[in-house]
Amino acid sequence: MRNSYFRTGTPGLAGLYLLLSGIAFPVQGHPLQQQVERYLTKQVSQYARTVGSRDYRIDIKPIDVPAPCGKPISLSMNRAERPLGRVTVTAECHQPKYWKTRVRADVDVFLPLVTLRRNVDREQVLSSKHLILRRTSLKSLRLGYFTAIAKVSGKLSKRKLSAGTVLTPRMIELPTLIRRDDMVTIRAKRDSFTASMKGVALEDGQKGERIRVRNQSSGKTITATVKSANIVETTF
Numbered sequence: 001m002r003n004s005y006f007r008t009g010t011p012g013l014a015g016l017y018l019l020l021s022g023i024a025f026p027v028q029g030h031p032l033q034q035q036v037e038r039y040l041t042k043q044v045s046q047y048a049r050t051v052g053s054r055d056y057r058i059d060i061k062p063i064d065v066p067a068p069c070g071k072p073i074s075l076s077m078n079r080a081e082r083p084l085g086r087v088t089v090t091a092e093c094h095q096p097k098y099w100k101t102r103v104r105a106d107v108d109v110f111l112p113l114v115t116l117r118r119n120v121d122r123e124q125v126l127s128s129k130h131l132i133l134r135r136t137s138l139k140s141l142r143l144g145y146f147t148a149i150a151k152v153s154g155k156l157s158k159r160k161l162s163a164g165t166v167l168t169p170r171m172i173e174l175p176t177l178i179r180r181d182d183m184v185t186i187r188a189k190r191d192s193f194t195a196s197m198k199g200v201a202l203e204d205g206q207k208g209e210r211i212r213v214r215n216q217s218s219g220k221t222i223t224a225t226v227k228s229a230n231i232v233e234t235t236f
Contacts (some may be wrong), residue, residue: 032065032073036089036103039075043083048109051138052147059106066101069093083107084139109138114146116165120157125175127153136166143168174206177229186213186224187233199224199232 040058048056074092077083089103112133120130131149138145146152146167155172165171178184178201186199198216205211205226213224213232224232 032091032103033060033063035073035075036060036063036091036105039077039089040083040087040105040107043077043080044107044109047081047083051109051111053109053111053138055110055135057106057108057110061104061106063103064101066099067093067097069099070095084109107139110135111138111145111147112136113141114149114152114167116161116163116167118163120161122157122159124157126155126157126172131167134166141166141168143170174208176204177207177226178205178211178232180204182230184213184230184232186215186222187227187231188236189233190236195236201232205232 037058037060040060044056044058045054048054071094074094075089076092077087077089079085079087084107087105087107089105090100091103092098092100113136115132115134115136116130117132118130120126124130128149131152133147133149136145146169152167152172154175156175158171158173161167161171180201180203182201184199184201186197188195188197199213199222200216202212202214202221207226207228209226210223211226211232212221214221222234224234227233
């Protein structure tokens with residue numbers, strides 16, 4: 001279920017009342033308040049869907065309405081592509097008299113993200129016992145994140161990390177399956193034919209990486225793709 005709410009905070013007199021012909025009207029129920037709420041709901045919900053979420057919160061600050069407007073008020077927003085954190089909606093009236101005001105809001109979108117449930121050491125292999133999915137705000141996460149434990153399990157931590165850390169791609173890496181000078185099996189494939197030979201790795205390699213390998217029989221150096229521990233594959 002989608003979670004969202006609006007809050008206007010505790011405004012001062014300028015934000016609390018709209019003065020019109022000597023009569024004070026609460027801004028809380030003013031059409032501009034409602035228009036901004038609808039506008040932000042549409043923008044934020046659209047963004048939330050692009051990241052796979054229906055869980056968001058919108059906190060609108062007090063609104064100062066300069067004067068009545070005879071035409072529909074036009075709205076625009078900074079950070080339209082990523083409406084998270086502190087956002088500003090600009091409201092403009094063009095008739096009968098031009099005015100412009102800015103409405104500020106705090107926006108949060110949440111997702112269950114892969115988080116450490118315990119401390120881990122540098123180069124520690126991560127497994128499900130280290131990981132948990134936890135509801136997390138996206139507004140401060142600019143370096144990526146993971147939404148599935150399977151995407152992280154089996155990888156190595158690049159450094160010591162504390163429990164509660166939301167994992168990003170920069171914090172983990174694939175394990176090194178082949179080390180320099182390791183004896184490897186070279187599988188050479190062409191169509192349905194496969195030949196195997198022995199070789200020596202000339203550099204470290206992770207799964208999917210292309211590394212240089214020396215064929216023990218011919219002495220030639222080739223480039224092959226790491227498939228698994230001590231197995232590389234090439235074509236001929």
